[in-house]
Amino acid sequence: MADQVVTGQEIDPRFTWGKGAIPVSGGTNASQLVQGANGPVLKEIAKPDGMMYGIAVATSDMKPGEYGRLPPNAATATVVVMQFPNDTAADRAATEIEAADLADTPGQNPLDLPDYPRAHAHWNPNDSIAVSTLARGSYVVTLILGNIRDSGGPAAVLHKTYADQIPLLDALRPLSMEEILRLPYDSDGLLDRTLNTAAWGDPSFENQATMALRGFLHRVDDQDRYRKLLTEAGMDRAALTQDASYHTSMVIRTRDEQAARALTARIVQVPDAAPADSPIGPPYSACAENKNADFTHKRFRCAVGYRRYVATVDGDQLRDAQQRADAQYALLANSL
Structure with missing residues (x-):
């Protein structure tokens, strides 16, 4: 809906x-x-x-x-x-x-x-x-x-x-x-590929769901920015998980690998954010520090790209966000 x-x-x-x-x-x-x-x-x-x-x-x-x-x-x-x-x-x-x-x-x-x-x-x-x-x-x-x-x-x-x-x-x-009751929970298999370290959540639009562009925009604050980014990337489906501590992970399926690489670099470049060190493992990754972090928005966010997929993870410490990014990349690489 x-x-x-x-x-x-x-x-x-x-x-x-x-x-x-x-x-x-x-x-x-x-x-x-x-x-x-x-x-x-x-x-x-x-x-x-x-x-x-x-x-x-x-x-x-x-x-x-x-x-x-x-x-x-x-x-x-x-x-x-x-x-x-x-x-x-x-x-x-x-x-x-x-x-x-x-x-x-x-x-x-x-x-x-x-x-x-x-x-x-x-x-x-x-x-x-x-x-x-x-x-x-x-x-x-x-x-x-x-x-x-x-x-x-x-x-x-x-x-x-x-x-x-x-x-x-x-x-x-x-x-x-x-x-x-019989609706498929994860028909595209995107949630299975989305990092959820706490294994937290149930089928809910608030913390465990897959969606197309319109549904995704309902979940974010800067809708104008995400609409432009995801339209350019040819996004057709995304999955999102969020645990009780507001750690959010997203997996976005784009048009192709080239679009995924471009989105990986741009998706963390939000206003008032500063570049941060990327994880060493994934070949295509980017991290940024949110200068306006609060209890619902983590200080660091990292993005990784694999084939036509882009994933983001976040954490209050850079090392935590980097480790989550490594784990998310491994999850994508081992399941696609």
Whole structure:
């Protein structure tokens, strides 16, 4: 599903920064991402209507600061997509989500979306929050916009988002509960080739997943940079693991070996990073030191290339990152 949810720059070119992505299930509090809308209302309404699974993604026009905080004037866009057992349940859930949000946040003004007459939409001009919910087949889409103050207003951005999102959902076949359980965990074998020294995690978009470009962009902060890099490299699939200590490993499959070599050198070259010594073993590798490291972003990141694959690992100490890079290279070389 993550690969069929619009990214920030598909909504509007201004939304270049990822704010995060979380899977939505019966035990998920979507308010972790939903700004200005009632996340618990989304969850509590969705559960009685048989919500099966979903995802919430958020983007902004400004770089998140420490702990993911945004400046108060940042424009934001959040997209929540959920699947229900059938069209009737989805229609009912969309209506109930709108009614519950209006009851919980009085003072809303209705928004007219002529191209989408079945969409519920409202906004509060005092806090510049707009919310819209639309049922499409077995799916429900909820859009939350914050600080959209340009001439077209939130209605124009909502129209654009639906125009891009609906075709993606129409191409995504709804699943039964049994089909969800039987989905292949690692059909490309990329997770098997991704370093996970703690053997930590379970099938989850947050810490153990494979994805195409759209899904990958939902997981990173500088979406504009990664979109350009990975598009140039011809990336078609990636795997990502993250342990409880925020050690992240990624394996990216590119167009060919030449593209992989170029990406290996460039992927660690982020703003405010300084070159660091590369590991000796892998023939194609690069390391960098993050000058703005915090508890969720490690100080060092290393990349290695093997054939058409590029992998990154990170660590708080350079030697740790180098050793992880050596191990990751061996994992690729011995499995391909």
